[in-house]
Amino acid sequence: MNNKEYIDNVKSGKTSAVKTVKSILSEIKKINKDYNYFNNVTENLALELAEKVDKNPKGKLTGLPISIKDDICVKGVETTCSSNILRGYKPIFNATVVKRLIDEGAVIIGKTNQDAFGFGSFNTNTDYEIPKNPRDKSRVTGGSSGGAAGFTALTEFPHVAIGESTGGSIAAPCSFCGVQGLTPTYGAVSRYGLIDYSNSLDKIGVIGKTVNDLDLVFDVIRGHDSKDSTSLNKSFNKDGNVKKIGLIKETLDIDPKIRDVVLKKLDELNIKYEKISLPLVSKYSLAAYYIIAMSEASTNLNKYCGMRYGQEENLNLPYNEYFSDVRTKYFNKESKRRIILGTFTRMAGYRDAFYLKAMKVRTLIIEEYKKAFSKYDLLVSPAMPIIAPKFSEVNKLSPAENYMMDIMTVAPNLAGLPHLSLDAGTCNKMPVGIMFTGNHLDETKLINVGKKYGI
Amino acid sequence: MKIDKKILQSVANNARIKLNKKEEEELLVQLNDVLSIFSKLNEVNTDNVESSFQPIEVKNVFREDKVESCKEDVLSNVKNKENNYFKGPKAL
Numbered sequence: 001m002n003n004k005e006y007i008d009n010v011k012s013g014k015t016s017a018v019k020t021v022k023s024i025l026s027e028i029k030k031i032n033k034d035y036n037y038f039n040n041v042t043e044n045l046a047l048e049l050a051e052k053v054d055k056n057p058k059g060k061l062t063g064l065p066i067s068i069k070d071d072i073c074v075k076g077v078e079t080t081c082s083s084n085i086l087r088g089y090k091p092i093f094n095a096t097v098v099k100r101l102i103d104e105g106a107v108i109i110g111k112t113n114q115d116a117f118g119f120g121s122f123n124t125n126t127d128y129e130i131p132k133n134p135r136d137k138s139r140v141t142g143g144s145s146g147g148a149a150g151f152t153a154l155t156e157f158p159h160v161a162i163g164e165s166t167g168g169s170i171a172a173p174c175s176f177c178g179v180q181g182l183t184p185t186y187g188a189v190s191r192y193g194l195i196d197y198s199n200s201l202d203k204i205g206v207i208g209k210t211v212n213d214l215d216l217v218f219d220v221i222r223g224h225d226s227k228d229s230t231s232l233n234k235s236f237n238k239d240g241n242v243k244k245i246g247l248i249k250e251t252l253d254i255d256p257k258i259r260d261v262v263l264k265k266l267d268e269l270n271i272k273y274e275k276i277s278l279p280l281v282s283k284y285s286l287a288a289y290y291i292i293a294m295s296e297a298s299t300n301l302n303k304y305c306g307m308r309y310g311q312e313e314n315l316n317l318p319y320n321e322y323f324s325d326v327r328t329k330y331f332n333k334e335s336k337r338r339i340i341l342g343t344f345t346r347m348a349g350y351r352d353a354f355y356l357k358a359m360k361v362r363t364l365i366i367e368e369y370k371k372a373f374s375k376y377d378l379l380v381s382p383a384m385p386i387i388a389p390k391f392s393e394v395n396k397l398s399p400a401e402n403y404m405m406d407i408m409t410v411a412p413n414l415a416g417l418p419h420l421s422l423d424a425g426t427c428n429k430m431p432v433g434i435m436f437t438g439n440h441l442d443e444t445k446l447i448n449v450g451k452k453y454g455i
Numbered sequence: 456m457k458i459d460k461k462i463l464q465s466v467a468n469n470a471r472i473k474l475n476k477k478e479e480e481e482l483l484v485q486l487n488d489v490l491s492i493f494s495k496l497n498e499v500n501t502d503n504v505e506s507s508f509q510p511i512e513v514k515n516v517f518r519e520d521k522v523e524s525c526k527e528d529v530l531s532n533v534k535n536k537e538n539n540y541f542k543g544p545k546a547l
Contacts (some may be wrong), residue, residue: 187511201510226516229516232513280499284495284496284498287492287495288496290493291496298470309532309533310532315543316544318544318545327470336474337482337486339470340467341489344466356506357496357497359507360504360507363504363505363507399485399489400491403492414510415510416509416510
């Protein structure tokens, strides 16, 4: 039974939402023992919502269990971004996406694991237990929405996950776990209630087993919200025809086995493409992305200082010492690294050379993309340059080598372009993802190409 | 451009992060490694190029400056509070 059929059955009274939710909650407990996908299972909230649905089965998502990445606020539910500094924080409001989901009959089942504040590509930078790949427990799920993608792959019940991407945090875990993910245009989904990583890059999106699932949930969460000042008040492009696809030449310079899985898939589906070169996008996105992301992150994380929410300490310490004490104790290594780098790239004397330079290079990268979209409806590339690595391999990487793994995914994120990551097949028994990128607000083209794909 | 020990200490102090000797040494190598990636942007000519602070054109949104009371809710996440105010460390 697919999610659409399930929703119809709940609506007609053939299936009970409470019964399904009870089953998925016990499945989560079982899976979580080995895989660590959930930071928090919201059993009471889930049952309360499911009971309401059974009494009054209404809405586009009637009774559908939905997991929420832990960087999105759910009222009264501990929300930590997987960081120790936010342990115990219970938001006093729902994020707009959560409100919209509940209004359409969805059932919130829990908060999924991630890299703390989204800082990572493998979900190994979490302050909770590290999630494991659904196909091989010695490998990573990818990050930062690792819990969301891993659980989507393993669950046998109706479910869709809400993820979030700053520089590839939806496409990367989807590629490594063999599921599908939509990262929308910047501003297409309200960020109200999303705990900021990098304001000009963060986008809430959807992870599911099928493209229909992505379409179903995206339709509910998208659209203007007056509570988010960067929320777009524009309609999506109606033309969903995909006639010409450009394959980004530079992204093929990877392990030939992974490249061949992607090329074979395009041939199998009879998707015609032309090779296209995007030199600026390929060469400079990574540096521009990380400078912007870290600069913005370092200002966003200033608010975690032991006051108002999150961890607190003894107030008898001297003024500055108090803040340093809390931050030093509760931020993890990667968070500290990014705060320090981001503080540096914004500092007087360095700001022009790094932060402002990156903002200008972003303009040139967007222009190069726009030029490509004047000729092509969509662009295509592998989603990740590797298959899910083993934990032992990740531990050996330096921070710089770690950041290099995002080479494919940072560019569309930097330019705010919507992209769709789809499972393309396997290499060494591990999933390989293919990524389609569209022009701003061209989500219809992405969904259409995804549906043609047949997942 | 390189980060030396003095810059690192000043940045960490600004960011209110304390580092021990071992962390300082480790970070100096890692940060300079990352800065060499960042410095690649120097190859790009950005004369007369505008900055993109957002990836897509965003217009200012204003709302009425109306006070809504939520004091009790807002204080629900802290232990350090007094008389309906957040309590912080002594400034003097």
